[in-house]
Amino acid sequence: MSLRNVFRSRKFSRSFKVTTPSDPSSAGERSSGEESIHCNAWSNMLPELLGEIIRRVEVTEEQWPHRQNVVACACVCKRWRDITRQIVRSHSHKGTITFPSCLKQPGPRDLPHQCLIKRNKKTSTFYLYLALTPSFTDKGKFLLAGRRYRCGTHTEYIISLDADDLSQGSNAYVGKLSSDFLGTNFMIYDSKPPHSGAKPSSGRTSRRFTSKQISPEVPAGNFEVGQVFYKFNLLKSRGPRRMVCSLKCPISSSSSSSSGESSDSISPDGHKMYNREHHYSILKNKAPRWHENLQCWCLNFHGRVTIASVKNFQLVATVDQSQPGGKGDEEMVLLQFGKIGDDTFTMDYRQPLSAFQAFAICLSSFGTKLACE
Template identity: 60%
Template sequence: MALWRRSSSWLTSCSRAPAGIGGGNEAKVSPEVAPEDAAEQIHEEAEDEERWSRLLPELLTDIVRRVDAGAERWPPRRDVVACACVCRRWRDAAVAVVRPPLECGRITFPSSLKQPGPRDAPMHCFIRRNKSTSTFYLYLSLTQALTDKGKFLLAARRFRHGAHTEYIISYDSDDLYPGSNSGVGKLRSDFLGTKFVMYDNQKPYDGAKSLKSRSSRRFASKQISPHDSGDNLEVGQVSYRFNFLKSRGPRRMHCSIQCPVGQGTASDPSKEKPPSTSSSLSLKNKAPRWHDHLQCWCLNFHGRVTVASVKNFQLVAPAGTSDPWGVGDEETVILQFGKIEDDAFTMDFRHPLSAYQAFAICLTSFGTKLACE
């Protein structure tokens, strides 16, 4: 079987929506393969990869550039990922052609989830919650509708460990357990659920071998863009202010997130120039106004939120903290999150936050916080 066809079929299977975490791949039974058949298959795949890698660099770059230009949205954008799956030379060409979200406003590779979002307009996403399994799924919106089929990006599951709660965040909707090979990071709360610490625990992995060893419903294959080594690195904090007087009002939250001031332009972190500096971005929730007629607190979500909820919020940068990133004034909303259905919420974010950071911040809003309300 040609490598291109194998990669494309795998991408088709991993583009389906997650079906939850019950069972996973542990329940699947694979047919036994004779050693000689396995060796022959590996040899054929190596020959296919060598054949594809013989294309002239100029021709290869032109092919990838044409595919990228003709696939501006998902699901057609999977063709760009398929190009990166062919072999190492094709991957390098795709990385050189595809621009990061900050420049093109699109998410293509897994590494895009940890790169700053677009500067000019927010990136529209939505989160679906499964209360029975304590799982949360992040999707990229494909249309102007509040919810649609969406493109699966990340998944998270909530675990309770003694006096604190943890959220395991993963690329794989079927692998949401501590120590997951597809883990992106985690979120840990204190006993009261008012203070959260965000960690980046992405570990290095070995290139194209992941595709041969395991196939599952993932955002995209791990062989596309290896990440830098990092094990439980603290990258942000979110805190909710206590309401000592028990006065009626919305939650008050404060975020401190590590964001690069000088960001590279490559789509693959292994190809990026290291950021010149990394600084802490401070964000606070935008104060809502009291509506006398409706008798409730209100924020202008520009039609992206339809249900009143204590979980709804907008984050802005306080005065004097936005200059390093060119965020703008206090009226520029960096992240907004709000309810549209019983278990569906919109999540819109922009530069300098990444999709992973925005998702982690929104996860802190779930759960009861009696001390803050």
């Protein structure tokens, strides 16, 4: 049986066999001892062999659903989980998505991740899926969910790992998007510190509500990681919305190693803690061209957008603030978002954006902005 079939088979998931003792009074003790013996047999595997097994599984399966085999490796025991995390992090420059922490790491450099956003108007809920095939009808793998709430004079989008639990008091809470009164200025908040020494944002809109569900290990505040600003269009000139995004983007492991920067530290829960400040990226919407025959503004979405909408946009880099006077590539699309159905949209992103940041930016596009259109 091949290694791939081993991880997919029931034998792998049920390899910790427990023998039921004849004496019922000692069943619990003996069962635990038997399970411990089998667990030790797996965890005591030679580190060179164990590392080679997990490394081969990781490098040969870059996309879902095959990535579930990498997750299966991490589920065997704590030792397997630690080694799996190390190997996945060492290849994080590929932008692969395996664990929840990968949703806050930079996307791929070459080919963008193609995603779908499903909208439920009745519940004001949005669901992000990683597309597994080029087909628009394929639902894909669930990544994140966001729900819109009206909070006094402003609006908030709570982003969660759980499609059914979208509250700031949940352990699945990963961050939020908060708007101003006009819905033209948005702040992106991360639930966890983006780097060592980061301080939570002050202010009523950035604090997490108290809840008994929150684990003591979960920070009590929100950490600002970006801003989305829609420019006013008071003269009602023709054209799509104009937007500017200022983001704190994590530096990919590939660029860090090549530049000789210090390695990143890892928190006890596996969250990546960056030892230095994030790289600041400023993005703006790519200017469309006017099509004389169609009498409309056009952008080339390469077949990924099929319905014209004021919500559609493409973002490109403008200025690299890590280098004085540095210019961004205004032809390379880092994030594009567009409509393909009444309640279905595409979202394609790449470095330096993470899935969490890209999703938050796209959420800001929903809703009417009278002063910007």
